[in-house]
Amino acid sequence: MMNRALDRNRAPIFEALQAHASRKTASFHVPGHKSGAGVDPASASFFTSILSIDLTEITGLDDLHHPEGIIGEAQRLAADCFGAEESYFLVGGSTVGNLTMITTLCEPGDLLLVQRNVHKSVINGLMLAGASAVFLPTSYDAVSGTAIGVSIEDVAKGLGLYPEAKGLLVTNPNYYGMGVDLRRIAELLHRNGKPLLVDEAHGAHYGFHPSLPPSALACGADVVVQSTHKMLTAMTMGAMLHVQGQLVNRNLLKNRLAMLQSSSPSYPIMASLDLARRNMHMNGFEIIEHGLLAVQIVIAQLDRQDCFGYMGQDADAEGHCWKDPFKISIYDKTGTLTGPQLQEALEEQGCFVEMSDLKYVLLLLTPASTREDAFRVIEALGHISAFHGLERIKESATPLAPARMPSEISVPIAFQLSYSMDLDAWGTIELTIQEAVGKRSAEMVTPYPPGIPLLYPGERVTQAAADYLQMLVGMGIRVHATALGISGKLIVYNE
Amino acid sequence: MMNRALDRNRAPIFEALQAHASRKTASFHVPGHKSGAGVDPASASFFTSILSIDLTEITGLDDLHHPEGIIGEAQRLAADCFGAEESYFLVGGSTVGNLTMITTLCEPGDLLLVQRNVHKSVINGLMLAGASAVFLPTSYDAVSGTAIGVSIEDVAKGLGLYPEAKGLLVTNPNYYGMGVDLRRIAELLHRNGKPLLVDEAHGAHYGFHPSLPPSALACGADVVVQSTHKMLTAMTMGAMLHVQGQLVNRNLLKNRLAMLQSSSPSYPIMASLDLARRNMHMNGFEIIEHGLLAVQIVIAQLDRQDCFGYMGQDADAEGHCWKDPFKISIYDKTGTLTGPQLQEALEEQGCFVEMSDLKYVLLLLTPASTREDAFRVIEALGHISAFHGLERIKESATPLAPARMPSEISVPIAFQLSYSMDLDAWGTIELTIQEAVGKRSAEMVTPYPPGIPLLYPGERVTQAAADYLQMLVGMGIRVHATALGISGKLIVYNE
Numbered sequence: 001m002m003n004r005a006l007d008r009n010r011a012p013i014f015e016a017l018q019a020h021a022s023r024k025t026a027s028f029h030v031p032g033h034k035s036g037a038g039v040d041p042a043s044a045s046f047f048t049s050i051l052s053i054d055l056t057e058i059t060g061l062d063d064l065h066h067p068e069g070i071i072g073e074a075q076r077l078a079a080d081c082f083g084a085e086e087s088y089f090l091v092g093g094s095t096v097g098n099l100t101m102i103t104t105l106c107e108p109g110d111l112l113l114v115q116r117n118v119h120k121s122v123i124n125g126l127m128l129a130g131a132s133a134v135f136l137p138t139s140y141d142a143v144s145g146t147a148i149g150v151s152i153e154d155v156a157k158g159l160g161l162y163p164e165a166k167g168l169l170v171t172n173p174n175y176y177g178m179g180v181d182l183r184r185i186a187e188l189l190h191r192n193g194k195p196l197l198v199d200e201a202h203g204a205h206y207g208f209h210p211s212l213p214p215s216a217l218a219c220g221a222d223v224v225v226q227s228t229h230k231m232l233t234a235m236t237m238g239a240m241l242h243v244q245g246q247l248v249n250r251n252l253l254k255n256r257l258a259m260l261q262s263s264s265p266s267y268p269i270m271a272s273l274d275l276a277r278r279n280m281h282m283n284g285f286e287i288i289e290h291g292l293l294a295v296q297i298v299i300a301q302l303d304r305q306d307c308f309g310y311m312g313q314d315a316d317a318e319g320h321c322w323k324d325p326f327k328i329s330i331y332d333k334t335g336t337l338t339g340p341q342l343q344e345a346l347e348e349q350g351c352f353v354e355m356s357d358l359k360y361v362l363l364l365l366t367p368a369s370t371r372e373d374a375f376r377v378i379e380a381l382g383h384i385s386a387f388h389g390l391e392r393i394k395e396s397a398t399p400l401a402p403a404r405m406p407s408e409i410s411v412p413i414a415f416q417l418s419y420s421m422d423l424d425a426w427g428t429i430e431l432t433i434q435e436a437v438g439k440r441s442a443e444m445v446t447p448y449p450p451g452i453p454l455l456y457p458g459e460r461v462t463q464a465a466a467d468y469l470q471m472l473v474g475m476g477i478r479v480h481a482t483a484l485g486i487s488g489k490l491i492v493y494n495e
Numbered sequence: 496m497m498n499r500a501l502d503r504n505r506a507p508i509f510e511a512l513q514a515h516a517s518r519k520t521a522s523f524h525v526p527g528h529k530s531g532a533g534v535d536p537a538s539a540s541f542f543t544s545i546l547s548i549d550l551t552e553i554t555g556l557d558d559l560h561h562p563e564g565i566i567g568e569a570q571r572l573a574a575d576c577f578g579a580e581e582s583y584f585l586v587g588g589s590t591v592g593n594l595t596m597i598t599t600l601c602e603p604g605d606l607l608l609v610q611r612n613v614h615k616s617v618i619n620g621l622m623l624a625g626a627s628a629v630f631l632p633t634s635y636d637a638v639s640g641t642a643i644g645v646s647i648e649d650v651a652k653g654l655g656l657y658p659e660a661k662g663l664l665v666t667n668p669n670y671y672g673m674g675v676d677l678r679r680i681a682e683l684l685h686r687n688g689k690p691l692l693v694d695e696a697h698g699a700h701y702g703f704h705p706s707l708p709p710s711a712l713a714c715g716a717d718v719v720v721q722s723t724h725k726m727l728t729a730m731t732m733g734a735m736l737h738v739q740g741q742l743v744n745r746n747l748l749k750n751r752l753a754m755l756q757s758s759s760p761s762y763p764i765m766a767s768l769d770l771a772r773r774n775m776h777m778n779g780f781e782i783i784e785h786g787l788l789a790v791q792i793v794i795a796q797l798d799r800q801d802c803f804g805y806m807g808q809d810a811d812a813e814g815h816c817w818k819d820p821f822k823i824s825i826y827d828k829t830g831t832l833t834g835p836q837l838q839e840a841l842e843e844q845g846c847f848v849e850m851s852d853l854k855y856v857l858l859l860l861t862p863a864s865t866r867e868d869a870f871r872v873i874e875a876l877g878h879i880s881a882f883h884g885l886e887r888i889k890e891s892a893t894p895l896a897p898a899r900m901p902s903e904i905s906v907p908i909a910f911q912l913s914y915s916m917d918l919d920a921w922g923t924i925e926l927t928i929q930e931a932v933g934k935r936s937a938e939m940v941t942p943y944p945p946g947i948p949l950l951y952p953g954e955r956v957t958q959a960a961a962d963y964l965q966m967l968v969g970m971g972i973r974v975h976a977t978a979l980g981i982s983g984k985l986i987v988y989n990e
Contacts, residue, residue, distance in 0.1 A: 011535075011537075011538075014537075014538055017541075018538075018541070021541075023845060024845070025845040025846070025847050026845060026846045026847070026867075026868045026871045026872065027847055027868070028841075028846060028847060028848045028849060028857075028858040028859055028860065028864075028868070028872060029847055029848055029849040029850075029859050030722075030724065030725045030726075030731070030849065030859060030861075031724045031725065031728075031729070031730070031731045032699075032700075032724060032725055032726045032727050032728055032729075032861035032862070032863060033724075033727075033728040033729070033730075033861075033863055034861060034863040034864060034865075034868075037863045037864075037865060038727075038728040038774075038782075038861070038862060038863025039728065039770075040506075040728070040770040040771075040773065040774055042506075042509075042770075043506075043509055043513075043766070043770050045544060046512075046513070046516075046544050046545060046547065046548055046763075047544075047545065047730075047763075047767065047770075048544075049540060049541050049542075049543075049544055049545070050541060050542065050544070050545040050730075050763070051730070052541065053541055054730050054731050055731075056731060058847045058848075059838075059839075059842055059847065063973065063975075065975055066973070066975050066976075066980055068980055068981070091587075091732065092586075092587050092591075092756070092757045093757035093758065093759045093760075094759075095756070095757045095758050095759070096587075096757065099755075103912060107912075108625075108911075108912070119758070120758070121758060124753075124754040124755075127754065128623060128754070128912070129912065130603075130625075130912070204527075205527075227525075227759065229525065229526045229527060229528075229759065230525045230526065230527055230759075231525075231527045232527050232528075232533075233526075233527055233528040233533040233534065233535070234526070234527075234528075235526070235528075235542075235545075235546070235549050235761065235763070236525070236526045236549050236550075236551060236759055236760070236761045236762065236763075237586065237757050237759060237760065237761045237764075251923075251938075251977050251986065254977060255938055255939075255977070258619075258975065259619040259622065259623070260594075260619075260755070261587070261590070262587045262588035262590045262591065262732050263588065263590050263614070263615070263616060264588045264589075264590070264722065264724065264725075264731055264732060265588075265731070265732065266730065266731045266732045266761075266764070267731065268541075268542075268545070268730070268731075269732075269761070271538070272542065275534075275535040275537075275538050275542075276535075278535065279533075279535055287533075343554075344554075346523075347554055350518065350519070350520040350521060351520070351521045351523060352520050352521070352522055352523060352524055352553045352554065353523045353524055353553075354523060354524040354525065355524075362523075363523040364523055364524050364525060365523065366525075366527035366528075366529060366533065367527070367533060368527060368528055368529040368532045368533025369522075369523075369529060369532075370529075370532065372521075373521045373522070373523070373529075376521045377521065377523060416603075417598060417602075417603070417623070417624065417625070428746075443746075443750055444750075478558065478561070480558075480560055480561050480753070482746050482749060482750070485561055485563055486563070491746070
């Protein structure tokens, strides 16, 4: 099986499911819907066809946690396509990939260098591992104030201060599609015998076209997590974890995956990963080219009007970074509409967007985006401009700059799954955001999107953090925290 | 929103997705397939319809980790339907539910009473929590030797020996549909101020019909995990976690769920949970009645012939337990065919089954099973009987009795995510099963199904365990372990 020549035009998982479905077998196994026989009639037009291949680990359909057949072959094809030595299919999104790579590399008490603006699943991984993080500061985009990534100087400084660090974890690109050159960072780490772990959730399409940055794997990263559902065509929750090199224990990694992923993984999601891979393997360049056409239309039309700008429009003002052309962050140049207001106005026109921050609305295009999509959003912006009279620049046009995160290398911050020592000793109370200043947060508080934690459990609420949080809430930015959305309060330790 | 009257005929998540899909919006958000525009043409007939509702947390579609809209409403309807105070939708199967309930109840060093024959995800939960387990022995079915569940006497003894225990976790029913009466066990725990956690993965249909056992919630359990995809009609990985009472910290539980589940949960899976709930909420009795008809046909036909028996056929010989009628474990009474051989023969006839052990083949019927399914398996058995000449009882007809697990209450066994102290000190080696006797396993070794670990990491390989494992492998039973399926070897510590 291992020697079988790889045929990139095959989609082994999908083909096996299709073959099984065509055999008209009788099911005396899970799932309970019995290939769709039990489907709710009202939902049949959406569900019946997919349920015919919503199967399980019956004979011939292999086992994600012990792949010897179609899943093993599909994973080897994925490794070939994305440039890894080994690839693992994830059915729990990049979340489970991030949890896995951290709990594989770090034991309780171990120390990891971590980019400050990481996704909250990275923090959760640190908590599960019981590891400590030394947070490295990030560069910032000069115009938008957006956090981008770590510098090689700070990585070198971090390694010098903490030679016991197990490695470095970065989230690259960021939510806006901005990233840093990982090649020199990977080299530096490897010279120190340490691995580079990359949460590349938004970069599954990287490296398939000269207009795109190279992939993290091509830059030398040791473990890379990609959300195949975000920028390619897998079903939501379909993701991959890729490995190369010998700096990470692969047996332990497989054990962690088997621990953290469902023992009943979704075959439709796995098949969609298989199909997404085949598309890119066969026609990656053409597929990207197709999507870039929509991108080019949007950009060209934006350049022809004066109301709406986009991040990166004035290239000279940008800090050095790599930029994903599929992420277009637009804003109202007249200063009339905030990000959330522009988002709402676009949605009234039927254009649903990825997210908004205080100023920007992020349009996330992908290789599947079309010319029609491009013209539709431009038309919507025209309507919005006319309706709100955006031709006049308002007095209050100064853009709001996002609050910056600390610019120094942090001291080691210990994360643990347990925080009941605190809970037991102090208990928790709910306080308004302003009352909470000076207290320690009892939970992670994460504006979402982009999912970068503003407060970690145990971190003190500073006045700056409270003011920023208050502003986000006031502007309708969603914030993940247990009570904030219900009572407007934060849960803090009652010291 | 909280006061809104519940209408069980609504399916809020599905309805919102359907409404969004019908609006013909343009997508500038994930997922990358853009409502199916990027689907692989070869797979379109399976995927296109579901991809139109494979959406994400855009405006109006709520947020699983912060539910305030359709997901919150769907979860309240589920709580009403299944008899919980609060219900949470799981998109990572019962696996994530088991991990969550253990990491919510147990801190590192805490002790939990645990039924010995639990699913491996329970062991993984103990490892994540860094908790210790005191394993309680189980009763056994007198005829098949199958492990069933804990006795109230052993629970009382466990509580007496370990008053510091945080609670009790049981898997009930077992894979074969056998279980114990949880009511007195729940009462005993509650008198001691401790919660009962139930992995009820195979019992989501319990309590909806007088022919079925009552649900764990009805028996008083505090936290219950159900695989809605196994016996009801959700898509695979769709499950629920239910809570009642005040013995478990619900805020912490929500935090754990947000940590362990994808931050991009699958909407089709959530919608399928919503629809499965509506079906049972509206027509639970009739739906079960429909499935029982298929069960009754299979049983009546089995009773009319002499080649094949089924577990529980001779009711007097059974130990006291509750039995799910939808699980029919058949075997070759003549002793000619082992479980795996009978499974293979059935699959040649197009009847795919849930699993086989050494002797039995488990036919898993559900409310969606039909009369046609029932007649088809009976016909297949007739063919098999004729082909193998099963009318004559062979000499070797003595059934193989599964090896029994320890019958005493265990000492506390500490689990931890870290086992690199051992790895660092000793390293690991791969040995054949027989060579491994006396060594400590470096990983969990789990015959699968039914997914009950035979060896835990760090547990010594006894001669009995090695012989049993050798027999399982020889008979074609799949065993989860890193190298066993490839090289036939176990990974053990090189002490």
